[in-house]
Amino acid sequence: xxxxxxxxxxxxxxxxxxxxxxxxxxxxxPGEVHALMGENGAGKSTFIKVITGxxxxxxxxxxxxxxxxxxxxxxxxxxAGIAAVYQHPTSYPDLTVTENIFMNHEIKKRGLIxxxxxxxxxxxxxxxxxxxxxPTAEMGALSVAQQQMVEIAxxxxxxxxxxxxxxxxxxxxANESEKLYRIVDKLRDDGVSIIFISHRFEDMxxxxxxxxxxxxxxxxxxxxxxxxxxxxxxxxxxxxxxxDLFPKPDVTVGAEVLKVENLSRTGYYKNVxxxxxxxxxxxxxxxVGAGRTEVVESVCGLTKANSGKxxxxxxxxxxxNPTDAKNLGIVLLPEDRQKAGLILEWGLGRNVTxxxxxxxxxxxxxxENEERNLSKRLLEEVDTKAVTIFDPASSLSGGNQQKVVVxxxxxxxxxxxxxxxxxxxxxxxxxxxEIYAIMGELAKQGFAIIxxxxxxxxxxxxSDRIYVMCNGSVTxxxxxxxxxxxxxxxxxxxxxxxxxxxxxxxxxx
Amino acid sequence: xxxxxxxxxxxxxxxxxxxxIFSWEGMLVVLFLFINIFCRCLSPNYTVTNVLRxxxxxxxxxxxxxxxxxxxMLGEIDISVGSTVCLAATVACMAxxxxxxxxxxxxxxxxxxTVCGMVNGFILLKFPELPSMIxxxxxxxxxxxxxxxxxxxxxSVSVTNTAGFRALSGEIGPFPxxxxxxxxxxxxxxxxSIKTTFGRSLYAIGSNSxxxxxxxxxxxxxxxxxxxxMGTFAGLAALFLTSELYGANTTTGNGFEMDxxxxxxxxxxxxxxxxxKMVGGLISAFIIVCLRIGLGQINMNPxxxxxxxxxxxxxxxxxxxxxxxxxxxxxxxx
Numbered sequence: 001x002x003x004x005x006x007x008x009x010x011x012x013x014x015x016x017x018x019x020x021x022x023x024x025x026x027x028x029x030p031g032e033v034h035a036l037m038g039e040n041g042a043g044k045s046t047f048i049k050v051i052t053g054x055x056x057x058x059x060x061x062x063x064x065x066x067x068x069x070x071x072x073x074x075x076x077x078x079x080a081g082i083a084a085v086y087q088h089p090t091s092y093p094d095l096t097v098t099e100n101i102f103m104n105h106e107i108k109k110r111g112l113i114x115x116x117x118x119x120x121x122x123x124x125x126x127x128x129x130x131x132x133x134x135p136t137a138e139m140g141a142l143s144v145a146q147q148q149m150v151e152i153a154x155x156x157x158x159x160x161x162x163x164x165x166x167x168x169x170x171x172x173x174a175n176e177s178e179k180l181y182r183i184v185d186k187l188r189d190d191g192v193s194i195i196f197i198s199h200r201f202e203d204m205x206x207x208x209x210x211x212x213x214x215x216x217x218x219x220x221x222x223x224x225x226x227x228x229x230x231x232x233x234x235x236x237x238x239x240x241x242x243x244d245l246f247p248k249p250d251v252t253v254g255a256e257v258l259k260v261e262n263l264s265r266t267g268y269y270k271n272v273x274x275x276x277x278x279x280x281x282x283x284x285x286x287x288v289g290a291g292r293t294e295v296v297e298s299v300c301g302l303t304k305a306n307s308g309k310x311x312x313x314x315x316x317x318x319x320x321n322p323t324d325a326k327n328l329g330i331v332l333l334p335e336d337r338q339k340a341g342l343i344l345e346w347g348l349g350r351n352v353t354x355x356x357x358x359x360x361x362x363x364x365x366x367x368e369n370e371e372r373n374l375s376k377r378l379l380e381e382v383d384t385k386a387v388t389i390f391d392p393a394s395s396l397s398g399g400n401q402q403k404v405v406v407x408x409x410x411x412x413x414x415x416x417x418x419x420x421x422x423x424x425x426x427x428x429x430x431x432x433x434e435i436y437a438i439m440g441e442l443a444k445q446g447f448a449i450i451x452x453x454x455x456x457x458x459x460x461x462x463s464d465r466i467y468v469m470c471n472g473s474v475t476x477x478x479x480x481x482x483x484x485x486x487x488x489x490x491x492x493x494x495x496x497x498x499x500x501x502x503x504x505x506x507x508x509x
Numbered sequence: 510x511x512x513x514x515x516x517x518x519x520x521x522x523x524x525x526x527x528x529x530i531f532s533w534e535g536m537l538v539v540l541f542l543f544i545n546i547f548c549r550c551l552s553p554n555y556t557v558t559n560v561l562r563x564x565x566x567x568x569x570x571x572x573x574x575x576x577x578x579x580x581x582m583l584g585e586i587d588i589s590v591g592s593t594v595c596l597a598a599t600v601a602c603m604a605x606x607x608x609x610x611x612x613x614x615x616x617x618x619x620x621x622x623t624v625c626g627m628v629n630g631f632i633l634l635k636f637p638e639l640p641s642m643i644x645x646x647x648x649x650x651x652x653x654x655x656x657x658x659x660x661x662x663x664x665s666v667s668v669t670n671t672a673g674f675r676a677l678s679g680e681i682g683p684f685p686x687x688x689x690x691x692x693x694x695x696x697x698x699x700x701x702s703i704k705t706t707f708g709r710s711l712y713a714i715g716s717n718s719x720x721x722x723x724x725x726x727x728x729x730x731x732x733x734x735x736x737x738x739m740g741t742f743a744g745l746a747a748l749f750l751t752s753e754l755y756g757a758n759t760t761t762g763n764g765f766e767m768d769x770x771x772x773x774x775x776x777x778x779x780x781x782x783x784x785x786k787m788v789g790g791l792i793s794a795f796i797i798v799c800l801r802i803g804l805g806q807i808n809m810n811p812x813x814x815x816x817x818x819x820x821x822x823x824x825x826x827x828x829x830x831x832x833x834x835x836x837x838x839x840x841x842x843x
Contacts, residue, residue: 168813302723326725343717345783349520354713355724357706365704376520388519408724 002066005030006051006082006162013498015043020046024219028162028214033096033184033194035208035225039236039428040397042214044197048164051195052084053077058401083155084164091147093140098122099156111225116182129183143289145176154181163187169203170426173287173454174489181206182417199428200455201230213237237298238430240435245433246461249440253464255276257448258417260299263308268294269472271507272308276417276448281439283463284452291472292452293335298421300325300332306405312416326355329414333405335452336422349375349389352408353359371379378407384440399431406438418442419450424458436462456485466491531565533777533785537792544567544796548803555735555803558683560697563805564683565678567751569594571791572691572746574768576739578790580641581773582702583735584715584782585633589645590769591741592652594762597747599656602666602757611673619744622699625652626740631734641736649766657759665758680730687749694742695791702787707731717805771818772797775825793825 006028013021014106019041028034038044049055051062053071062069064080071077091100098115098249101122107114110366122135131149133142139150148168150365155163165184169177184194184207196208203226204211210226213220213236219237235241259275276282284292299306310317312328319325326333334340352375353360360371376387382403386396393404402423410420423439424432439462443449453459459466466483468476476491529535548555573590580587601618609617610633625648632644660666668674679686702708713721714728722728746765751757767833770780778785804814 105756107841120637122630158814321725321727322723323725323727332723339717340719340723342714345716346713348518350709354709354726356722357709360704366706366709379518380516383516384518385516385517390522502665 002063004028004063005065006280007063007066008051009046009061009063011050011057011062013043013050013055013057022217023060024214024217026219027222028193028195030193031188031191032209033188033196033207035204035211036195036197036214037199037204037211038214038220038235039430040399040426042237043217044214045166047214048166048197049082050197052082060281065405076205077153078158081159082158082164082489083158083162084166085148085151085155085168086166086231091139091150093138096136097126097133097139097142097150097153098135098492100150101125101135103154104160108247110282111397112277121157122153125156128156129153130179143176144171145173145179148180149171152187156187160192160194162193163195166197167199167426168196169198169200171288173289175287175493177203181238190241192403199426201233215239234429236244239426243430245436247433247437247440247457248281248462249444251279251443252281254446257312258299259311259314259451260295261299261309261311263295263305265294265303265305268303269469272472272474274467274477276450276476278416278446278448279443280464281443281449281451281462283459284450284469285454285456285459285466285488286469288454288476290469290492292469293421294472295469296332296450296452300330300331300419308484326412327414329412329416331409331412331415331418331498333402333409333420333423335425337398337401337405341408342401344394345392347388347390348379348384348386348393348396348404348407351393351404352378352389352411355408356411374411375407378410379404382407382409383430383434397428397431398426399428399435402427402431402435403438406435415447417448417450418451421452422454423451423455424455432458458489459483459488460485515688520629533688534789534792537789537796540720541792541796541799544800548806551803552806554806559683559806560799560802561683561688563802564689564798565749566800568685568687569746569750570754570765570768570772570793571798572694572742572749573739573765574772574790574794575787576735576742577766577769578698578712578773578778578785578787579702579735580716580739581770581778581780582711582785584718584734584780585641585732585736586770586780587627587629587641587736587739588644588766588770589625589649589652590739591762591767592649592656593622593740593743593764594747594750594765595757595759596625596652596656596659596763597621597744598751598754598757599659599666599704601747602668603659603752605668605670605673606666611676614673615748618748619741622744622747623737623741625743626737627733629740630736633736634733635731637732653759656757656761658758660757665756670753671755674755679754695787697789699791711735712783715784717783726810729731746781760782768797772820775822777825 004027008026010023010025011021012019024043024047048056050240053074064192069080092103097353098119107118107121120136126135129149129152131144133452139147142150168180169465172377188194196203198244208225210222211233212222213226213233215237254277256275256277260274263271263272274282286292294303297303299310299319301321301324308489310319317328319328319330338344338461343354349372353371357366360367374387379386379389384398384403384407393401396404409415420439424435427435432451436458439449439451451462460483464480466478466488467474468478470492478487577587577590597618600621601614604614604617629645629648633639633641677686690710700710710721710726710731713726714731718728750761772794773790775797776785776790778790801814804817
C-alpha cells in the first residue's frame, strides 16, 4: 500500500484562452480530512472536477493507491470509489430521498427496481448519519442541511473511499455545521478519506489535519493545520496581507431611523420589535429559519405583515410593495444576489441603474450617457473588479457581484436604511474584507445598517448591536462589548426543545 | 469610497456600428434585401406597386406582432389573440349591420379587443403563478366560443354596408393607409422598447422578474398593461382584416397568434424572455410578408409556402443557438 490514497502531479487544465490549473499537485493520505482552500477562481472547483472525471486534464498524472489511473468520465471515478458532494445539492426535489440516493444505481432484479430493498438500504445509510427524516420523504421538503445529508448518503451508497465535500457548510447554521462535522468525523473513523473545500476557517480548524492552498490556478503549498496561523494562511490564499478583516469604524451614532414595533406575520414571526439608528450597524442573527429574512422582507414590502407598526424617522410608514420601500429609502440587498439582486445576463451598468431609471428620463426617454456615467462612478466607488460597465454580471466573482449590488443601492440617493442579508455568503476572504470596509464606510456616511448574518465572526466583528432571533421571535439584544459567541448561541437555540414554539413550524423553513 | 485601487472602468460603448451590422438584425436586413431580389427574379409581377397592393392582406398580422413581441420579451405568451381577432371582427360586422355609425364601429371593435386583453391581464395579475400559456389557451377557447354563439348557426356574417371599411382600405398614391399605420406603430414600439423606462422594465422582467420586483419595478402592472395592449391591437387588426374581407366567420383569425409568434421569434425575440429587439421582429415580419407575396405570385401551392416558412423559422432559431453554444464553449472557464 502506498503512502497516499490519491495523488495528483503536475495537473494542468486549459480552457480556451485560460489556464484554469497550472501544474498543481495534491496528496491525500488514507483516512485524513484534507482541506482545500483558496479564493474564488483559484481553481479548486476545476481541480475537483478533474478528480471526479468531469474534466480531463491536459497534462499531469493521477494515482489511486499508487496505481496510475486515467478517468474517461465521471462513471470511472465513481467506479474507483470517488464521490463528490457539491456546494448546491444537485437533487431532484420532487423525488423521494431513496430515489435520490440511488439515482443511476438503483437496486434491480431482472430489470425491475427493488423498492423495499432500496428503502431499507437508504434507511441504513441515513441511520449511519443520524438523520432525522424518513427515506420516503420528499427531497424538496427537506432543509438544505438535510438535503446535504442525502447527498452524503448517496456518496456512501456507492461505497466511496474518497469523498469530496465542496463548501458543504456554506448554507448551514452553526448547529447544522456541528452535525456535519460529526458526520465527517464518523466517516473518517470508518476509513474514508475526505477532501473538504470551504471558505470558513472554523470548518478547517475543526476538521482538517492538513490544508492545501491554491491561488491563481497554482499550487501554493500544503500545511499542517496546527502549524500554520490564521494570518499566514490568509496571506497564502490572498497573496497579500490583510491587516484588519473587520475594519469597524468608530461612528457617533445618530438619531433613530427605522423602528419596527410588534411586527407579526402568522406562521413566520411574531411580535418582533427592533430599531436602528443613523450610522449604526445592527446585526440580526439566529439560526437559518428563525425568521430573520422574513422580518426584513415585510419591512421592505415584499410580503405583508399581519400586525405591528414600522416607523421611519419617527413617522409611521406603510410599505405595501417594494416600490414604496424604494421611495422611502429602505434598500434591501437580498441574500440570493444572483436570483433577486442582479440580472446576471445584463451588464453591470444597467444592473446598477435598474431601480433609478426614472432619474435619467428626459422627454420620456432615457439619457443613456448620464446613465452610463453614474453607473461608472458608483462601480468605481465600490472598487468593482471589472473592465467595462457592459461586462455581464454573471462574469464576476461572488464578492464583486455583491459590490455591484451595493453600487445599485448607492444609486438610490434617497437611501436611509440599508438591509444586507448575508452580505458575504459565497464571498472569498479577500473580497469579504472589502465588503466589510464598504459597510463601515456606509455607516460613516450616516446610513442605518441592518446586517443579517449566520457567520459569528462577522456578526461579532461588525455590529454595534446584535438582535438574536429564534423561532420567529427576538430572543435577545446584545451590545457590542457584551456579545460573545456563547451568549448569541444561547439566545439562538430553543431553551426547551419540547416546548412548542409560538410559531407554526411548517411555515418557517 | 473604498476606491483604494484607483481602478477605472470603461463606460463608453465600443464598436457600436460594427456590432449593429454583425447582429441578428443586421443579418435580417441582408435577408430582407435578398428575399426581395429573389422574388423579383422569380416573378415579373413583383413590383413595388403590386407588392404594396397585396400587402394589406398580411399587414393585420403585423399589428399582432408588435405587442406579441413585448409579451415574449416579458417571458410570457398569448395564444388567445387569434380568437380575440375573430370576436372583434364579428362584433365589427354585427355593429355595422346594426346601423352603428362607422366611428362607433371602430371604437366598439377596438374596445372588444381591449377587454379581451384585459381579461387575460387581469387573470395573470391576480394569479401570477399561473402560466400565461394555459390562461390564454383557456381564453382562446372562450373568446372563440363567444364569437361562435354570436355568429349563430350560419357560422358567418357579411357586412352589408361596406362604405366605412372601404374607406379604411384606401390609399395615398400606391401606399395603403394601413401601411403607414403599421410603420408609425412599429416606430413607436421600437422607440418604446429601447429608449424608455417601460422598455427597460420589459427586458428586466423577462430576464429576471424576481430581481425586477425587488428593485421596485411594478411587475404585475406592466404585465397587465402589455396584455391589455395586445388586446387593443388585436381589435385594430380585426378592423383592418374586416376591411379586406367584409365579413367574419368562425375561422377568422385562426392561427394568427402563431404567425405573430413566428414573426417575433424569427426576428430574434426569444420566447424565454428578456432577449431580442423589436426592430428584428419588424424586419422579419416584412421578410415573411414579402416572401408570401412573391411565392403567391408564381402560384405556388399555399401549403408549400407554409412548409418553406416553417423550415425557415426552425433555421432561424437554430442559428443563434448553434452560435451561442459555440460561444459558450469558448467562455466556459472556471
